[in-house]
Amino acid sequence: MNDKNAVGVDLGTFWLPRQSSTIAAEMDLGWDVAYWLSVFFFVGIVAAMAYFMWRYRRRSENDITSTVDHSLPIEITWTVIPSIMCVGLFLVGFKGYINASIAPAESYEVQVRAQKWSWKFIYPNGTVADELRVPLGKPVRLIMSSTDVLHSFYVPEFRIKADVVPGNYTTVWFEATELGEKQIFCTEYCGDDHSFMLASVIVLEPAKFQEWLQSTEGPPAGVSPVEHGQKLFARNCASCHTVDGTARVGPTLLKVFGKDEKLADGSTVKVDENYLRESILNPNAKVVFGFQPVMSPFKGLLKDHELDALIAYIKELK
Amino acid sequence: MAESLPISAPHGATPSGTNYLNAEKGILSWLTTVDHKRIGVMYLVSTLIAFGAGGFFALLVRLELIAVGQQIMTNKQYNQAFTLHGAIMVFLFIIPSIPGALANFVLPIMVGAKDVAFPRLNLMSLYIYWLGAIICLGAIVGGGIDTGWTFYTPYSSTVDGGVVAMTMGVFVLGFSSILTGLNFIVTLHKLRAPGQDWFRLPLFLWATYATSIIQVLATPVLAITMLLLAAERLFGLGIFDPALGGDPVLFQHFFWFYSHPAVYIMILPGMGIISDVLSVHARRKIFGYRAIAYSSVALALLSFLVWGHHMFVAGQSELASTIFSFLTFFVAIPSGVKVFNWLSTMWGGSISYTTPMLFTLSFLFLFTIGGLTGVFLGMLSVDVHLHDTYFVIAHFHYVMMGGTVMAFLAGLHHWYPKMFGRMYNETLGRISCLLVFIGFNATFFIQFIMGSRGMPRRYYNYLDQYQSMHAFSTVGSWILGLGFLVMLYNLLTSLTKGAVAPANPWGGVSLEWHTPSPPPTENFHDTPTVNNGPYDYDTLRSAK
Numbered sequence: 027m028n029d030k031n032a033v034g035v036d037l038g039t040f041w042l043p044r045q046s047s048t049i050a051a052e053m054d055l056g057w058d059v060a061y062w063l064s065v066f067f068f069v070g071i072v073a074a075m076a077y078f079m080w081r082y083r084r085r086s087e088n089d090i091t092s093t094v095d096h097s098l099p100i101e102i103t104w105t106v107i108p109s110i111m112c113v114g115l116f117l118v119g120f121k122g123y124i125n126a127s128i129a130p131a132e133s134y135e136v137q138v139r140a141q142k143w144s145w146k147f148i149y150p151n152g153t154v155a156d157e158l159r160v161p162l163g164k165p166v167r168l169i170m171s172s173t174d175v176l177h178s179f180y181v182p183e184f185r186i187k188a189d190v191v192p193g194n195y196t197t198v199w200f201e202a203t204e205l206g207e208k209q210i211f212c213t214e215y216c217g218d219d220h221s222f223m224l225a226s227v228i229v230l231e232p233a234k235f236q237e238w239l240q241s242t243e244g245p246p247a248g249v250s251p252v253e254h255g256q257k258l259f260a261r262n263c264a265s266c267h268t269v270d271g272t273a274r275v276g277p278t279l280l281k282v283f284g285k286d287e288k289l290a291d292g293s294t295v296k297v298d299e300n301y302l303r304e305s306i307l308n309p310n311a312k313v314v315f316g317f318q319p320v321m322s323p324f325k326g327l328l329k330d331h332e333l334d335a336l337i338a339y340i341k342e343l344k
Numbered sequence: 345m346a347e348s349l350p351i352s353a354p355h356g357a358t359p360s361g362t363n364y365l366n367a368e369k370g371i372l373s374w375l376t377t378v379d380h381k382r383i384g385v386m387y388l389v390s391t392l393i394a395f396g397a398g399g400f401f402a403l404l405v406r407l408e409l410i411a412v413g414q415q416i417m418t419n420k421q422y423n424q425a426f427t428l429h430g431a432i433m434v435f436l437f438i439i440p441s442i443p444g445a446l447a448n449f450v451l452p453i454m455v456g457a458k459d460v461a462f463p464r465l466n467l468m469s470l471y472i473y474w475l476g477a478i479i480c481l482g483a484i485v486g487g488g489i490d491t492g493w494t495f496y497t498p499y500s501s502t503v504d505g506g507v508v509a510m511t512m513g514v515f516v517l518g519f520s521s522i523l524t525g526l527n528f529i530v531t532l533h534k535l536r537a538p539g540q541d542w543f544r545l546p547l548f549l550w551a552t553y554a555t556s557i558i559q560v561l562a563t564p565v566l567a568i569t570m571l572l573l574a575a576e577r578l579f580g581l582g583i584f585d586p587a588l589g590g591d592p593v594l595f596q597h598f599f600w601f602y603s604h605p606a607v608y609i610m611i612l613p614g615m616g617i618i619s620d621v622l623s624v625h626a627r628r629k630i631f632g633y634r635a636i637a638y639s640s641v642a643l644a645l646l647s648f649l650v651w652g653h654h655m656f657v658a659g660q661s662e663l664a665s666t667i668f669s670f671l672t673f674f675v676a677i678p679s680g681v682k683v684f685n686w687l688s689t690m691w692g693g694s695i696s697y698t699t700p701m702l703f704t705l706s707f708l709f710l711f712t713i714g715g716l717t718g719v720f721l722g723m724l725s726v727d728v729h730l731h732d733t734y735f736v737i738a739h740f741h742y743v744m745m746g747g748t749v750m751a752f753l754a755g756l757h758h759w760y761p762k763m764f765g766r767m768y769n770e771t772l773g774r775i776s777c778l779l780v781f782i783g784f785n786a787t788f789f790i791q792f793i794m795g796s797r798g799m800p801r802r803y804y805n806y807l808d809q810y811q812s813m814h815a816f817s818t819v820g821s822w823i824l825g826l827g828f829l830v831m832l833y834n835l836l837t838s839l840t841k842g843a844v845a846p847a848n849p850w851g852g853v854s855l856e857w858h859t860p861s862p863p864p865t866e867n868f869h870d871t872p873t874v875n876n877g878p879y880d881y882d883t884l885r886s887a888k
C-alpha cells in the first residue's frame with residue numbers, strides 16, 4: 027500500500043503484534059489464557075470425535091447401538107467445570123480491561139479530532155499535527171471526538187481501541203515503552219476511504235518531544251511565510267479548493283485576492299485579509315454565490331502565524 | 345406405530361402414487377397453495393437464490409482483496425459489495441432459510457399434522473418475504489447501499505443512496521419472520537399427534553420452538569429501529585444523528601437488541617438439525633435429550649441479555665461492558681453442553697458416512713472453533729484488541745457458515761429424499777462436502793491470524809504485510825465456490841435422474857419417515873399415534 031501513513035504493524039509472536047505499551051502484556055495474558063484453554067478443548071473434542079468416528083463406524087445394518095441416553099453425574103460435570111472456567115476467564119478479561127480503562131492522573135492530554143478520512147492531533151499549546159508525537163515512558167491520554175460519523179482509534183502494538191463518536195468524547199490512554207513509529211488504523215467503517223484513514227504514532231525521547239513541541243510555537247525557521255502557507259494549503263485546503271481557476275467543492279483561490287465576490291445572499295464583498303481570515307475561521311458567515319455552506323470551521327485548528335502564512339500564500343496566487 | 349417401515353427402495357423409475365408434488369399442476373397451483381410442503385419448497389428455492397447472490401458478492405469481495413490496491417472495483421463499489429453480501433446473507437438467507445424452508449416442510453409432518461396451524465398465514469409469510477426481497481432489490485438497483493449490514497448511524501442517516509428503501513425492505517422481511525415463528529409456536533402447542541408429549545418431539549422442533557420465541561419477541565425491535573432510522577432520514581427527527589440532537593450509540597443498542605437474538609435465530613435451528621441428523625446416521629439414541637432441549641431454551645433466553653458485547657469499545661460505560669461480558673460467558677455453557685452431548689451420541693453408535701453425516705461432522709469441527717474463538721471476544725481485555733478486526737469476521741463465519749450453513753446443508757441432504765422422492769448421488773455429495781469443508785477452512789482460518797495481527801475489517805485497501813494471507817483466503821473462496829457448484833449440480837440433476845427414494849432411506853424413527861417420499865398432500869393417510877421417542881431405534885429393529 028502506497029501511503030505515507032502506512033508504517034506497518036510489527037509482530038511480536040506468531041499471533042500478536044509487538045507489545046509496545048505498558049498495558050500490552052496484561053492484555054495479552056487474557057489472550058494466552060483463552061488460547062491455551064481453546065487448544066485444550068479443541069484437541070480434546072476433535073480427538074474424541076476422530077476416535078469415535080473410527081471406533082463406531084457402521085459395520086453392518088444390524089449393529090447394536092448403545093441405549094445409554096443420559097448420565098446425571100456427567101451432565102453436571104460438563105456444566106459446572108466450564109462454568110467455573112468461564113467465571114475465571116471473565117475475571118482475567120475484566121482485570122486487564124479496568125487497568126486499561128483508567129488513565130493515570132498525571133497523564134499528558136492530547137485532543138484527537140477524527141473526520142472523514144483523516145486524524146488531527148491537537149496539543150495543549152494549540153499545535154495541530156497529522157501524526158501523533160508522544161514522549162517515551164509517559165502516560166498519554168487521548169480525548170477524542172468526531173466531526174462527522176463514527177470512527178475508531180486503534181493502535182495494534184499498544185492494544186488500545188476506542189470508537190470516536192460525534193457529539194461525545196471518548197478516551198483511551200497508553201504509555202509507550204519503545205521508540206519508533208506505530209500504526210494507527212480507523213476500525214469503525216466510515217465510508218469511501220475508510221481503509222485510507224491511517225496515521226502514525228511517533229514515540230520520541232522526552233527531550234526530543236519537548237524540542238519538537240517548542241518548534242511548533244512560532245513560524246518554522248528558514249521558511250518564508252508563502253512557502254509555509256503553501257504547505258498548510260496542501261494539507262488543509264486542497265481537497266476542496268484549487269489554485270488553477272477551476273471550481274471544486276469550494277471556489278478556486280486563483281486571483282481571488284482583491285476581487286469583488288458575489289455572495290449567496292446577493293450582496294458583494296471585497297476579498298481582503300479580513301475576509302480571508304473570517305472565511306477560514308468561520309466559513310459559513312459569508313458564502314460565495316453558487317456554493318453550499320459545507321466547509322467546516324478552522325477556528326481553534328490554526329495558530330495566528332499559520333493564518334498569516336496562508337493569507338500570504340493566497341495573496342500570491344495571481 | 346401402525347405403519348410398516350420400508351427401508352429398501354420400491355421398484356420403478358418414478359415415485360409412485362399421488363403426492364404433494366403431482367397432486368395439482370401449474371404455476372398457479374403453487375402460488376395459491378396453502379400446503380406447508382409446497383411453501384417450504386418455494387422458500388427453499390427463494391433462499392437458495394439469495395444464498396447464490398450473497399455468495400456472488402462474497403467472491404467479488406475476496407477477489408478484490410487478492411492484492412493491495414484496486415483490482416476489479418473502486419472503493420465505493422467494494423463498500424457496496426460487502427454491504428450486499430452481509431445484508432443478503434443475513435436477512436434473505438440465514439434467518440429465513442432453515443425455519444422457512446426445512447422447518448416449514450418437516451415440522452407439521454414430525455408432529456403428525458396435516459399442515460401448520462395457520463396455512464394461509466404461512467403463505468402470507470412467503471409473500472411478505474418476496475415483497476421484502478423485492479424492496480431490497482429495488483434499493484440495491486435504485487440507489488445502492490454502502491452502510492454495512494449493520495446500518496450504523498450517523499453514517500447511515502446522512503449518506504446518499506437507498507438506505508430508506510433498504511431499511512423498509514428489512515422492516516417488511518421482519519414481519520415474515522414474526523408470522524412464521526407465531527405459526528410454529530401454535531402448531532407445536534396445538535397440533536401434536538396423539539401420544540406425542542413435548543419430550544417425544546424431535547430435538548429439531550425444540551430448537552425451532554426456541555427460535556420462534558425469539559422471532560416473535562425480538563423482531564419487532566428491529567422494525568422499530570428501522571422505522572426510527574427512516575423517520576430520521578425522511579423527516580429530520582433527531583434520534584440517532586448528533587447533528588440533530590440524537591445519540592448514535594442508541595442506534596447500536598437498538599440494533600443489537602434485535603441482532604444479537606437474531607444470531608440465535610440463525611444458529612438454534614441448525615443445532616436442532618444436528619441433533620436429529622447425528623442421531624439418525626449414527627443410529628443411536630440421542631444422549632442427553634433433556635439437556636439439549638433445555639439448552640436451546642436457555643440460549644433463547646440468554647440471547648436477550650448479551651447484546652452489549654458488540655459494544656465494548658463503542659463508548660458505552662465500563663459498568664455496562666462488564667455486566668455484558670459476565671453474562672456473555674454463560675452463553676458458552678449451553679453451547680458446550682450441546683457439543684458434549686453430540687460427542688456422546690457418537691459414542692457407542694453405528695456411524696454411517698453419508699453426505700448428511702459428513703456435513704454434521706463438519707459442523708461439529710467448525711462450530712467448536714467458532715465457539716471457542718467467541719471466548720476470546722467475550723473477554724473484555726482481549727476484545728479491545730480484536731474488535732472490528734478480521735478475527736471477528738473469522739469467528740462469526742465459523743459460527744454462521746461453519747455452523748448454520750453446514751447444518752442447513754446436512755438437513756437439506758437429510759430430508760432431500762423426503763422432499764423430492766429421489767436420492768442424490770452419494771459420491772458427488774461427499775465430494776461437495778469435502779470441497780466445502782476444505783475451502784471454508786482455507787478461506788477463514790487464515791483470517792483469525794490476520795485479525796489477531798491487527799488487520800481491520802471492511803478495508804478496501806490494506807498494508808502490504810497482510811497481502812499473502814489475503815491471497816490465500818481468496819484462493820480458499822474459489823475452492824468453497826467449486827464445492828457449492830458440485831452440490832448444486834448434484835441436487836438439480838438428481839431431481840429427475842436420482843434413484844427413487846424409499847420412505848425411510850436412513851432408518852429414522854421420527855414421524856416424517858413413516859410416510860411415503862414424497863408425502864401425500866395431507867401428509868398421512870391416517871393420523872399417526874406416537875408410542876415412543878423420536879430416537880428409539882430399537883422399535884425399528886423389532887418392527888423388522
